[in-house]
Each structure stands twice: as structure tokens, then as C-alpha cells.
Amino acid sequence: MQPDLLDRAQTAHALQQFRRRSPLVHCMTNDVVQTFTANVLLALGASPAMVIEPEEAQQFSAIADALLINVGTLTRERADAMRAAIDSARAADTPWTLDPVAVGALTFRTQFCQQLLTLQPAAIRGNASEILALAGMSAGGRGVDTTDTASTALPAAQTLARQTGAIVAVTGEVDYITDGERTLMVTGGDALMTRVVGTGCALSAVVAASCALEGNRLVNVATACAFMARAGSLAVTKSTGPGSFVAEFLDALYALNGEGLQ
Numbered sequence: 001m002q003p004d005l006l007d008r009a010q011t012a013h014a015l016q017q018f019r020r021r022s023p024l025v026h027c028m029t030n031d032v033v034q035t036f037t038a039n040v041l042l043a044l045g046a047s048p049a050m051v052i053e054p055e056e057a058q059q060f061s062a063i064a065d066a067l068l069i070n071v072g073t074l075t076r077e078r079a080d081a082m083r084a085a086i087d088s089a090r091a092a093d094t095p096w097t098l099d100p101v102a103v104g105a106l107t108f109r110t111q112f113c114q115q116l117l118t119l120q121p122a123a124i125r126g127n128a129s130e131i132l133a134l135a136g137m138s139a140g141g142r143g144v145d146t147t148d149t150a151s152t153a154l155p156a157a158q159t160l161a162r163q164t165g166a167i168v169a170v171t172g173e174v175d176y177i178t179d180g181e182r183t184l185m186v187t188g189g190d191a192l193m194t195r196v197v198g199t200g201c202a203l204s205a206v207v208a209a210s211c212a213l214e215g216n217r218l219v220n221v222a223t224a225c226a227f228m229a230r231a232g233s234l235a236v237t238k239s240t241g242p243g244s245f246v247a248e249f250l251d252a253l254y255a256l257n258g259e260g261l262q
């Protein structure tokens with residue numbers, strides 16, 4: 001079935017809700033993208049907090065509105081803290097989101113993410129190679145980068161969504177967001193987004209935040225993708241390379257209105 005585009009009224013409503021609700025997002029993410037992730041959430045009006053000590057992580061995930069688990073720089077100790085945070089989030093009915101960074105070639109993180117799939121993630125967001133690998137359909141990409149296109153990974157995303165009950169977002173030149181039955185498509189963004197570290201990881205944090213909103217989760221996750229794509233499209237027209245892109249991108253997120261969020 002052909003993917004649908006997002007409805008303009010729904011995305012405008014989700015943006016409004018995002019700012020009004022200002023989700024408190026517990027980010028357990030990698031060492032590379034901490035500040036960028038926090039800045040992206042803040043620019044959109046959400047409230048990030050990076051809590052990683054095992055005991056505190058367990059405590060905080062029950063207080064936060066949403067939890068992000070990103071395995072980009074996973075260690076054994078972090079894996080234990082992440083499991084504790086997920087258990088506590090689930091007990092508190094807090095939605096949690098998985099970013100399976102570089103899953104496939106690396107055994108420890110691949111096994112860890114496979115185990116997490118049984119713990120009812122609300123959403124999973126990855127690039128094409130990560131989603132293919134997580135679904136057991138390929139051996140992963142090139143480190144943290146994809147070697148596949150998002151459209152190639154769409155069947156894997158749909159299978160994963162049906163198996164886990166999560167909304168799965170597979171991103172790239174076009175983003176596809178699926179619950180296994182219905183699929184939404186988000187266009188826009190720019191290839192320059194792959195020349196700046198952390199756009200995918202930060203998007204996963206925004207996806208996590210969107211899971212705390214009321215309404216249809218498939219639409220809310222797709223709207224999160226649309227925020228990033230739209231800001232990317234706007235920022236690239238004002239920037240001359242990766243450095244100025246980052247500043248323009250944060251400004252564009254901050255100034256987003258309902259326009260162009262498809």
C-alpha cells in the first residue's frame with residue numbers, strides 16, 4: 001500500500017501540543033550527541049535530562065514523561081542502567097523509545113537490542129541499515145551510517161512494528177513511519193543532515209518526546225520526523241556547510257510553525 005503524507009492540521013496540532021506539554025525526556029544516549037540532543041529538545045520546547053547512574057536512572061524514568069534508549073556508546077554498566085530504567089518506565093506507564101545505533105555488525109549491542117524488543121518499546125527510530133539489522137534482514141551498515149535506503153528497509157520496519165507493537169520510523173532521504181499496517185511518509189530534509197553528527201540521535205529524542213503526547217502515536221511520531229525534516233530544509237537554505245547548518249537548524253526548530261510540516 002502507498003504511504004500517506006501527514007495531514008497539515010494534525011501536525012500543527014502536534015506542534016502546539018509539544019510546546020504546551022513540554023515533555024520531560026529522560027535521555028540515556030551516547031557520548032557523542034549529548035549536547036546536540038539536549039539543544040534540539042530545548043529548541044522545540046521540550047525538557048531534556050541526561051540521567052545515567054543506574055540507581056538514579058531507575059528513579060528518574062518513572063518521573064519523566066518519556067525515556068530514550070540510544071545504544072551508540074553502550075557499555076555493560078550502561079546496559080544494566082538502561083534495563084533498570086526501562087523496567088521502571090514500564091511500571092510507571094512511561095513510553096520508551098529505542099535508537100539501535102550501529103546494530104548489526106557489533107554483537108554486544110545487537111544482542112542487547114534484540115532483548116529490549118521484548119520490552120514493549122513505544123517507538124523505534126533508526127536508519128535503514130539499523131532497521132534491517134534489527135529485523136534480522138541484514139548485517140548492518142557502515143558503523144553508525146547506513147548503506148541502504150529507507151525504502152529498502154520499509155518491509156523490515158513494518159515487520160518489526162508488527163512483532164513489537166512499536167511505531168517504527170526508518171529515516172533517510174525519505175522517512176517512513178509505520179505501525180505495521182498503516183505507513184506515513186515524511187519528505188524534506190537535506191543530505192547535509194548526514195554531515196553533522198547526531199541528527200538521527202536527536203530525532204530519536206524528539207520521537208521519544210512525541211510518544212508522551214496525546215492522540216495518535218503513529219501521527220505524533222511522524223510529526224516528530226516532520227519537525228526535523230522541515231528544519232533541515234529551512235536551515236540548508238541559510239547555511240554554507242555543516243558548521244553554520246547546526247546553528248541554522250536549531251534556530252529553525254525554535255521558529256517552526258505549522259507550515260511545511262508534511
Ligand SMILES: Nc1ncnc2c1ncn2[C@@H]1O[C@H](COP(=O)(O)OP(=O)(O)O)[C@@H](O)[C@H]1O
Pocket residue numbers: 126127128144145146170171172173174175188189190191192193194198199200201203225228229232
Ligand atoms: N539524503 C537525505 N535527504 C534528506 N534528509 C535526510 C537525508 N538523509 C538523512 N536525512 C534526515 O536526517 C535525519 C537523520 O536521519 P538518518 O541519517 O537516517 O539517521 P542516522 O543519523 O541515525 O543515520 C532525519 O531527519 C532524516 O530525514
Ligand SMILES: Cc1ncsc1CCOP(=O)(O)O
Pocket residue numbers: 030032033072073101144196197198199200201202
Ligand atoms: C559517531 C557515533 N559513534 C557512536 S554513536 C555516534 C553518533 C551517531 O549519531 P547519528 O546516529 O545521529 O548519526
Ligand SMILES: [Mg+2]
Pocket residue numbers: 101102126127144200201
Ligand atoms: Mg543513528
